[in-house]
Amino acid sequence: MDASRHDRALAALLGLAVGDALGMPTQELSRARAEQLLGAGPVLLEGPADNPVCPGLAAGSVTDDTAQALLLARLLVDGHGRVDPHDLADRLLGWETAMAARGSLDLLGPSTKAALLAVRGGADPATTGRAGTTNGAAMRVAPVGVATPPEPLAALVDAVVAAGQVTHDTGTAHAGAAAVAAVVAAGVDGAAFDAALPLAVRAAREAGLRGARPDDQDVAGRIEAALALVRSGARGGRPAADGGSALLDAVATRVGTTLATHESVPAAFAVAALAAGDPWRAAWFGARLGGDADTVAAMAGACVAACTGTAALPPDVVAQVVAVNGLDLGPLVEGLLALRAAR
Numbered sequence: 001m002d003a004s005r006h007d008r009a010l011a012a013l014l015g016l017a018v019g020d021a022l023g024m025p026t027q028e029l030s031r032a033r034a035e036q037l038l039g040a041g042p043v044l045l046e047g048p049a050d051n052p053v054c055p056g057l058a059a060g061s062v063t064d065d066t067a068q069a070l071l072l073a074r075l076l077v078d079g080h081g082r083v084d085p086h087d088l089a090d091r092l093l094g095w096e097t098a099m100a101a102r103g104s105l106d107l108l109g110p111s112t113k114a115a116l117l118a119v120r121g122g123a124d125p126a127t128t129g130r131a132g133t134t135n136g137a138a139m140r141v142a143p144v145g146v147a148t149p150p151e152p153l154a155a156l157v158d159a160v161v162a163a164g165q166v167t168h169d170t171g172t173a174h175a176g177a178a179a180v181a182a183v184v185a186a187g188v189d190g191a192a193f194d195a196a197l198p199l200a201v202r203a204a205r206e207a208g209l210r211g212a213r214p215d216d217q218d219v220a221g222r223i224e225a226a227l228a229l230v231r232s233g234a235r236g237g238r239p240a241a242d243g244g245s246a247l248l249d250a251v252a253t254r255v256g257t258t259l260a261t262h263e264s265v266p267a268a269f270a271v272a273a274l275a276a277g278d279p280w281r282a283a284w285f286g287a288r289l290g291g292d293a294d295t296v297a298a299m300a301g302a303c304v305a306a307c308t309g310t311a312a313l314p315p316d317v318v319a320q321v322v323a324v325n326g327l328d329l330g331p332l333v334e335g336l337l338a339l340r341a342a343r
């Protein structure tokens, strides 16, 4: 197996987990409160007492983003590249039951929960995702980018749509997921983050035509606008002067950080671009946004790390996140890359 490809694939999943853990404490908080907690520098914090979903959660803990991505990865490997919708519904609902039993308040998102309960109730899985426009498909899609080459793009988009359909079968959700998957797929093949961006925008545009509803939010256009926003600010020299704070204010207010796909996915691309190829910094910028900070940081971390490899992630942080969550990513990465080689 190609060592550099394996390393970048592993980095995609580690970047996701590390970003998720860094953003865990600031999720659902305001931009100001997130900046107060993390503005001085990136550090894995315990869930603060004023966090509505993760008070007291151990530092380094990942959330639903990593859990669902790894669950999808396992499903892809077990299904030889095919995502069985009933299996996905069973495993996600089983995961939520286990989390709830442990007292977690961070459970399935709104689109995902409604769709999975419908599938369990006997609904056709081809119909259950028709209302899903939130970022659940994009937050869990990184393994699809590991398991699928970036070209032909139509095949990558097919794989993204298949992985998202049960819960998020809309142009908006598919577009966001396709953009993330395209960067991961290109990164695993050796692309730098900036070089992967045109493919991500094309993927979003193509995937936005899929699903039950058109992408009326123009996710591809919003990604381009978010990238233009940080590039114009970065040229003014502000990130060096204030740690990126003014640009993050602009991302929070002008791009948005809710769990809507058309806000959080462009926000992830903005912070990833702002980080100039450093996945830990990308995650840090995402975590400081507040709002859906864990998901933005997870998506940004996965995208940038897929393009750098594991050497760009701080080893002590990776070790802590792996230990706290009992992650064993090696076998999953090998399984996903075997699927990629067979496509």
Ligand SMILES: [Mg+2]
Binding pocket: 063, 064, 065, 106, 294, 295
């Ligand atoms: Mg989360």
